Amino acid sequence: MATDTWVETERGLVYGPSGKQLDAYRPAGAPGPVPTVLLWHGIGPDERDVLEPLARTAAAHGLLVLVPDWRSDPADGARAQLLESLAFARKEAGGLGGDGESFVLAGWSAGAPAALGVALRPEVADGRRPAAVVGIAGRYDLPAFISGGVALADLAAGLDPAVPVHLVHGSRDTIVDAGHSRDLAEALRAAGREVTLRETGTDHAGVIMTEYDPAVNRCRPTTAEHAVRAGRLVAEVLVAAAG
Incomplete structure (x- = not known):
């Protein structure tokens, strides 16, 4: 276990x-259990490290953040791995200093519709929904990993996430346009569901406190002001979602 001033x-x-692995981040010296967030990365394989800057920032705000690796290339399209990480969060969060009975499910990019899919179709996860969903720079008009459902179509068909949905998107995102989050927010409001949408002046990588490095085809941490500001906003949204 590594410890710095704010985060273990x-x-x-x-x-x-x-056999997939995850990393756990929690506030250093927390006197008791803290709210838990399970945070899924995007479609890039095994990219839990990409979310470290955001996870550390959120943990410093008082959360246990669990960030698992997963891959989209198995025959089941990552369903088994994502379900395993859900089961781990429920069973093991308490031993890691968090709350496994009630946790926020969050995702970035392709992880965002996957997280929402669990709320819309809880039967994929033994009928159990998270306490809230946070979608970060997601697209909701394509089939989601884990559920196979299309969020906008599911809402149009009357499916109910039944938990608050919080959305964050970079207004300068050229990979997944912010209009996708706006469309989802509009659909949720039209259905009378609880939703918030926050936009921030950054891009697809910046919203998780990173920048894309084409040399390695991977996002890496950045201290660019727009990304730091965006990451702090996302952390605040995670805290609010955790109640």
Whole structure:
């Protein structure tokens, strides 16, 4: 376990039969259990490290943040891995200093519609919904990993997420246009569901406190002001979602 002034980190925890690993971030010296966030990365394979800047920022705000690796290329399209990480959060968060009974499910990019899919179609997760969903720079008009459902179509068909949905998107995102989050927010409001949408002046990578490095085809941490500001906003939204 690594510790700095604000955050304790446990890395490489195996979370299920797939053998995939996750990292846990929690506030250093927390006197008791803290709210838990399970945070899914995007479609890039095994990119839990990409979310470290955001996870550390959120943990410093008083959350246990669990960030698992997952891949989209298995035959089941990552369903088993994502479900394993859900089961781990419920079973093991308490031992890591968090709350496993009631946790926020969050995702960035392709992880965002996957998170919402669990709320819209809880039967994929033994009928259990998270306490809230946070979608970060997501697209909601395509089938989601884990549920296979299309969020906008599910809402039009009358499916109900039944939990608050919080959306954050970079207004300068050229990978996944912010209009996708606006469309989802409009659909949720039209259905009478609880939703918030926050936009911030950054891009697809910046919203998680990173920048895209084409040399390695991967996002890496950045201290650019727009990204730091965006990451702090996302952390605040995660805290609000955790109640």
